[in-house]
Amino acid sequence: VTAAEEFTEFAAAAAPRLRRTAFLLCGDWHSAEDLTQTALAKVFVAWRRINQPEAAHAYATRTLVHSYLAARRLRRSGEILAGELPERPAEPHQAEDRIVLLTALAKLPTKARAVVVLRYWNDLSVDQVAATLGCSPGNVKSQSARALDKLRTLLAEPDDSAEPRPGEARRHG
């Protein structure tokens, strides 16, 4: 098996999850695909230096997050800053939840958003998130606590007791 074949096999297996992580980080599927491709391209450059498949997965996630952070730092990225996410076509399932969540995530600082995605979507431990982001575990904990606090406020529904959550409503009825 050649290095190119080996890598293509890895990339095909890792791409869907990486793309979902990227989607939660940047909020749209097109940018997520670009981010995933950029991250995987960097993994290919380092391919021969990576010993085990687990290391490749961890390296790919780390590269993805760093590429995202670098892109966010790039002021001339052409992104139009807006208070709210632009309107999107209506989707039949869980659309409200998704839009509410993406709007809330977009209001978090860049690094806090990365912490939330790595902690609660990738299910990484505090130490693993710290290693991925290159910061201290204490920093991850504080970022995580602040982000959760903010999300609580942003995602709080006006009348939590009277109306079931949109996801639940659909599931039950």
Next chain:
Amino acid sequence: MDEERLREMLRNATNEEPPIGSIALNALRAGIRLRRKRRIQSASTCAAAVLAIGIAVPAVIGHGHRLAGARHRHGQTVYVVGTTRTGKAVTPIAVPANQAGRPIRIADIPQAAVLSPNGKTLYVEIYQPRAALLPISTRTGKPGRPIIVGGKQPGLPWPLTDAITPNGKMIYLLNETRQFVTPVNLVTGKSGRQIRVGPNPQGLAVDPNGRTAYVLVANAGVVLPINLKTNKPEKAIHVGKYPTNIVITPDGKTAYVSRGREVVPIDTATNKAERPITVGQVQGSVSELAITPDGRTVLAFFGENAGARGQSTTLTPISTSTNRAGRTIVLSNEEHGVAFAPDSRTAYISLARSVVPLRIAADRLGKPIKIPGGLGDFGGSLVITANGKILYVLAADTAGGRHSGLVYPVRTATGTVGRPIRVGGEPSGLVIAP
């Protein structure tokens, strides 16, 4: 909101994703481009160093830049770096016999190679079992003892670019992930103290006088000069964010740094950035810089939509005497490599299916030299002999390609493509040594 609820929302948010495209293959292609770019950068820094001290080394490194002052000798050798049909090896090809010799077996797949300024040693980058530089004698073809450079963590990703000093005693390795430069003494094989340079370093070039190394710190938007006597950084030169490529003139007086659509000249005597030269069209960025052996012209290759999917589609010559951009030339395809004729009159540029000569004085492209079957994803590496008569072109496809691992000799006078030399495998670059 509790953590479980957040987890559930995150899961739900990604539930209805659009169908995934051919990310794996696109990433592979983008990765190959990235790798190629790093090798070109590495090659040009070394070439510039040798040029400055005027050593007559007929050598071209990686995707290479022909070195000035070289004299023709028979018995040159082209080294094919990467896997070959026999596995992990560097394969020598005798010039002008054009016959592949016995492969030099090594412990790992060679990533890249740098030739010492005196042409006696080829340093090959390997990463297994430890990140190391493996010295190979160009006289005997025997590998020496590996110089370990990877620190305490073997096997960890160690993306590096390197530059060798003109006296061949030191090599400076840039670790992009860890943000530092490591000086390595090639004589003793020992690493010096690491020098922290800042976030996202993207390139490194050693001044031809061997006094200063210039590091591009992309996120800080600076070029950081490092005094090689003291190994300490000096005052940073602001060039604007995301500088990506650097070349230095053979006399060491000016460095050219690309960022976005601009090429910024730096006066190395004062370490001050001069007025930027704008090249290219509205969108994209400079994907590569190359300098002629006589130092009179810098070629700026410009990629539309540059980045991981970057495609070089134009090139702009810049006169180093006036710092003005010449006529922009449109290329039919992405540039894979460039080599210069010894007299600096012609640059040979490899594209996807052909090698095209550029008459530098006239800013005009010559008739393309078609390479049978094309150059492939891994191909495009070019080296030229000391007398400029033969160009060697690497054609190497990814898996499933028709022409995997072939080296084509091309007569530069007539543009005639000779019989291919088969090495097989996945070769990734060529080096020519005396």
